[in-house]
Amino acid sequence: MTGSTNTPYRPAGTLSISTALQPYEGPWNKRLAAHLLRRAGFGGSPEEIDRVAATSMNAAVDALIHYPKDTGLPGQPSEMDPQYAQEVALAFQARSRAVDDATVQMQRMQIQQSRQKANLSTIGWWLDRMINSPAPLQEKMTLLWHGHFTSAMFQKGITPKEMVDQNWLFRSNALGNVREITHAVSRDPAMLKYLDNARSNKDHPNENYARELMELFTLGIGNYTENDIRESARAFTGYSVYGPLRGGAFYFNPKIHDDGNKAFLNARGPLDGDQVVDCIFRQPAASRWFAQKFLNFFVYNEPEPQLIDAVAEQIKKNDFQIGPVMSILLRSNVFYSDRAYRALVKSPVEFVVGTQKLFGLKEVTPQAIGALNRMGQVPFHPPSVKGWDGGATWLNSQTVLARENFLNFTVTYATQQMKSATMSASAWMPMTPSLSTKDTTLKLVDAILQGDAAPASMAKLQAYLEGNDSSALGQLSGENFEERMRGAAYLSMAMPAYQLN
Amino acid sequence: MKRNRFLLGAVSGLTVAVNADSFFAKALAAPALPGLPGGADDRILVLVNMQGGNDGLNTVVPYGMQQYYRYRPSIGVTPHDVLSLNAQVGLNPEMKSLKAMYDAGSVAIVQGVGYPKPDHSHFRSTEIWQTAEPDHIESTGWLGRYLDSANLPASNLFNAVAIAQVLPEALIARKVDVPEIPALQGYGLASDKAAGQRMAFSSLVSDGRAPFQSPYLATVAEIEDHAQRGSEELPKLIAGYKTDASYPATPIGRSLALAAQIIGSKTQTRVIYVQHGSFDTHAAQKGTQDRLLRELSDGLKAFYDDLAQHGNDKRTLTMTFSEFGRRVAENASRGTDHGEAGPMMLVGGGVKGGLYGEHPSLDDLDNGDIKFTVDFRSVYSTVVEKWFARPSQGIIAGSFPTMPLLA
Numbered sequence: 001m002t003g004s005t006n007t008p009y010r011p012a013g014t015l016s017i018s019t020a021l022q023p024y025e026g027p028w029n030k031r032l033a034a035h036l037l038r039r040a041g042f043g044g045s046p047e048e049i050d051r052v053a054a055t056s057m058n059a060a061v062d063a064l065i066h067y068p069k070d071t072g073l074p075g076q077p078s079e080m081d082p083q084y085a086q087e088v089a090l091a092f093q094a095r096s097r098a099v100d101d102a103t104v105q106m107q108r109m110q111i112q113q114s115r116q117k118a119n120l121s122t123i124g125w126w127l128d129r130m131i132n133s134p135a136p137l138q139e140k141m142t143l144l145w146h147g148h149f150t151s152a153m154f155q156k157g158i159t160p161k162e163m164v165d166q167n168w169l170f171r172s173n174a175l176g177n178v179r180e181i182t183h184a185v186s187r188d189p190a191m192l193k194y195l196d197n198a199r200s201n202k203d204h205p206n207e208n209y210a211r212e213l214m215e216l217f218t219l220g221i222g223n224y225t226e227n228d229i230r231e232s233a234r235a236f237t238g239y240s241v242y243g244p245l246r247g248g249a250f251y252f253n254p255k256i257h258d259d260g261n262k263a264f265l266n267a268r269g270p271l272d273g274d275q276v277v278d279c280i281f282r283q284p285a286a287s288r289w290f291a292q293k294f295l296n297f298f299v300y301n302e303p304e305p306q307l308i309d310a311v312a313e314q315i316k317k318n319d320f321q322i323g324p325v326m327s328i329l330l331r332s333n334v335f336y337s338d339r340a341y342r343a344l345v346k347s348p349v350e351f352v353v354g355t356q357k358l359f360g361l362k363e364v365t366p367q368a369i370g371a372l373n374r375m376g377q378v379p380f381h382p383p384s385v386k387g388w389d390g391g392a393t394w395l396n397s398q399t400v401l402a403r404e405n406f407l408n409f410t411v412t413y414a415t416q417q418m419k420s421a422t423m424s425a426s427a428w429m430p431m432t433p434s435l436s437t438k439d440t441t442l443k444l445v446d447a448i449l450q451g452d453a454a455p456a457s458m459a460k461l462q463a464y465l466e467g468n469d470s471s472a473l474g475q476l477s478g479e480n481f482e483e484r485m486r487g488a489a490y491l492s493m494a495m496p497a498y499q500l501n
Numbered sequence: 502m503k504r505n506r507f508l509l510g511a512v513s514g515l516t517v518a519v520n521a522d523s524f525f526a527k528a529l530a531a532p533a534l535p536g537l538p539g540g541a542d543d544r545i546l547v548l549v550n551m552q553g554g555n556d557g558l559n560t561v562v563p564y565g566m567q568q569y570y571r572y573r574p575s576i577g578v579t580p581h582d583v584l585s586l587n588a589q590v591g592l593n594p595e596m597k598s599l600k601a602m603y604d605a606g607s608v609a610i611v612q613g614v615g616y617p618k619p620d621h622s623h624f625r626s627t628e629i630w631q632t633a634e635p636d637h638i639e640s641t642g643w644l645g646r647y648l649d650s651a652n653l654p655a656s657n658l659f660n661a662v663a664i665a666q667v668l669p670e671a672l673i674a675r676k677v678d679v680p681e682i683p684a685l686q687g688y689g690l691a692s693d694k695a696a697g698q699r700m701a702f703s704s705l706v707s708d709g710r711a712p713f714q715s716p717y718l719a720t721v722a723e724i725e726d727h728a729q730r731g732s733e734e735l736p737k738l739i740a741g742y743k744t745d746a747s748y749p750a751t752p753i754g755r756s757l758a759l760a761a762q763i764i765g766s767k768t769q770t771r772v773i774y775v776q777h778g779s780f781d782t783h784a785a786q787k788g789t790q791d792r793l794l795r796e797l798s799d800g801l802k803a804f805y806d807d808l809a810q811h812g813n814d815k816r817t818l819t820m821t822f823s824e825f826g827r828r829v830a831e832n833a834s835r836g837t838d839h840g841e842a843g844p845m846m847l848v849g850g851g852v853k854g855g856l857y858g859e860h861p862s863l864d865d866l867d868n869g870d871i872k873f874t875v876d877f878r879s880v881y882s883t884v885v886e887k888w889f890a891r892p893s894q895g896i897i898a899g900s901f902p903t904m905p906l907l908a
Contacts (some may be wrong), residue, residue: 006855008716009717012714103793161671179521196784196834199833199834200833200834204832204833205833206833208785213622215622221625226621228870229621338714339714341713343715343716344717376667384623384742386624390758392717392720393668395721395724396668396680397680397681397727397728397732398681398683398688401725401732402685402688404686404691452711453712454712457705460701488508494702494706495711496704496711496718496722497703499721499725
């Protein structure tokens with residue numbers, strides 16, 4: 001397992017395992033404050049970063065972990081159509097009554113329209129929380145759980161409401177106990193539908209949930225056998241969901257549950273699904289599974305086995321309670337080390353939400369959702385049960401162009417908002433030509449990248465600001481100045497550092 | 502610096518042994534096989550991934566095996582509907598277009614393809630098919646290794662193209678970077694107005710220097726540079742292409758139309774990867790699988806009409822694969838769970854049409870799954886050696902007999 005060819009995205013240098021999880025006691029500054037905000041949340045405006053840099057690391061982490069219970073944000077999508085599930089059911093009924101084609105066609109179109117409305121409003125609802133919540137870590141953990149215990153809206157008949165309910169399961173337990181989350185997920189209607197457990201019965205158990213529960217959610221390949229999957233599928237028979245007209249809630253159906261004896265991992269007896277989950281969490285592989293998950297998500301990719309073991313030890317010690325583990329991780333030496341700094345690729349959601357926060361753009365635009373689609377990450381629509389692979393897979397010609405084009409849109413949009421004075425948070429973007437090109441360059445790179453640009457790049461940016469004729473900014477007309485500033489802000493964000501988290 | 506994929510072994514708690522420096526790296530410089538017919542230099546492979554695990558038993562239906570109907574009382578395809586290939590097997594009734602191509606001799610179907618100790622995980626089995634390495638985690642794809650060995654011009658940004666949202670592992674190479682172009686729309690930069698900004702952009706994004714270290718810095722700079730230059734070049738290279746072929750208005754139809762356009766242009770592309778699916782039919786299988794098979798079959802028909810119009814049908818080989826077939830017995834949700842072996846299809850003017858390999862028995866199952874009769878690496882070796890005229894050594898680990906699939 002050594003050798004750089006097989007861990008190309010593990011940071012260079014050597015891990016000091018004895019001190020890795022010890023509290024960081026080094027200097028606290030703007031770069032580290034921004035790092036913490038990016039990882040444990042979705043970044044912040046330059047003013048926010050300055051505020052956090054002016055406190056201490058411990059105070060900053062405390063504020064993230066002990067987040068306010070009441071965020072003052074809407075609990076549900078404003079336009080999520082509560083009639084949606086019923087509409088679908090009624091349309092099916094109508095169809096079975098053999099009404100004429102035109103009526104069926106019209107109903108299909110109505111369903112399609114209400115689906116699209118509910119879709120955008122549900123996605124927008126969560127993005128709004130990510131941008132505006134005073135509890136960013138809670139939203140970040142919700143995103144982690146959503147990409148881990150995946151379900152996808154509209155697939156297998158999953159409604160927006162079911163996805164929102166599942167989303168609240170994650171949000172309410174954001175820093176809770178992951179064994180309890182797994183128990184709750186095993187009774188979650190969206191999940192039971194997504195992985196085909198809702199109709200699994202003792203005569204023909206469906207293995208989809210049983211397999212992914214171990215392969216992706218808790219243990220990883222190599223820690224169970226095919227037979228364990230078959231036995232677990234038997235245990236989960238009868239974990240069902242009522243139809244939409246009967247409320248769509250979870251229920252246990254003893255009639256189709258296989259109550260015979262099972263041999264699952266090291267447990268024996270007439271096990272049910274909950275006993276299967278408890279048995280899984282007694283395996284040593286479970287704490288390691290979540291340790292690598294957190295390290296890959298919050299610290300760096302391809303973490304060393306010793307580091308995985310050390311975090312797994314903390315998870316076990318805390319009996320799978322995640323809050324205390326995150327508290328250790330976000331204060332640790334390894335988290336603030338050079339090896340972790342900008343060592344991750346921004347996910348599309350981090351990229352879009354972070355850019356909006358940088359400019360103080362509080363509203364979710366349709367363009368932002370479209371951009372997320374082109375970048376390959378739309379909340380509530382993970383591409384497969386594995387969620388999003390992340391890391392290098394975020395980056396390809398298609399997604400990188402979508403990122404640049406979103407930045408171009410945002411810069412233009414933000415300057416419009418600033419001109420119409422609906423926005424004041426972007427005070428960092430110099431809007432009057434009083435500064436020299438050198439100072440303007442410094443200010444932009446400081447606000448956008450916390451100074452993380454090479455001298456050569458700074459020189460190129462300054463040359464762009466000066467233009468071909470070396471004219472000073474002050475000599476530009478108002479309109480040209482504005483265009484130049486927009487261009488320079490865009491170019492600062494086009495630097496590779498901005499793609500990194 | 503080529504992109505490397507996230508290694509499953511590295512993130513999953515190291516359960517799978519990793520071969521630190523495989524023999525592939527050493528074998529890259531092997532010369533072309535002597536004595537093979539020429540013309541391989543303009544040959545193209547289009548690989549179609551039937552993603553999600555296509556149910557082979559309802560694609561190439563063993564309607565002559567009585568057991569089939571016992572295992573599939575509700576989703577079995579009735580003998581009357583099957584598009585018969587012989588007295589034992591026939592195609593799914595939705596594949597009429599492909600059947601016509603089969604009758605014309607341009608489709609080879611390999612039955613019962615799989616590998617030893619089959620893995621039932623989508624992700625691990627996909628990885629196995631894409632890397633051609635069932636026994637350990639390999640960081641390059643089988644086509645990536647072909648690309649690396651083929652001495653392709655380093656300046657060409659389109660030696661291979663993935664018509665997909667993410668880079669498939671099959672195309673991960675050490676030397677060749679493969680662009681992902683799911684559609685032409687969206688492949689381009691919106692901000693072209695100021696030339697000064699454009700120049701500054703291109704020099705800033707490709708500058709890998711920064712006052713910090715990051716394992717991703719070089720990768721980001723390279724991809725940004727390639728994306729920018731590629732999106733400027735490709736529209737010029739494929740401009741003016743016209744076709745009368747009528748593609749179905751489906752995702753696979755659009756992908757194949759783009760593939761034909763790339764093949765018919767000046768990009769000198771060798772490999773194109775197309776994504777189709779999802780075939781993961783755990784429940785209510787029939788509607789989904791039938792639709793996907795029809796879309797594939799009709800799409801391939803239009804694709805080869807288009808290629809033939811431009812004289813590209815003989816030099817374009819299309820091959821399908823899927824990470825696994827599905828369980829023989831249907832489940833309670835009128836679907837099927839993850840299984841093992843399945844058929845592969847090879848299409849094109851260079852194919853020797855017909856049925857190959859033995860259809861797996863339904864009386865001798867491996868814990869409910871059919872046993873493979875042809876190792877997928879035999880098919881891959883055939884493509885590498887007979888189509889691309891390269892030695893398969895260094896590309897496909899181990900030694901597998903080639904098959905007479907090509908004319």
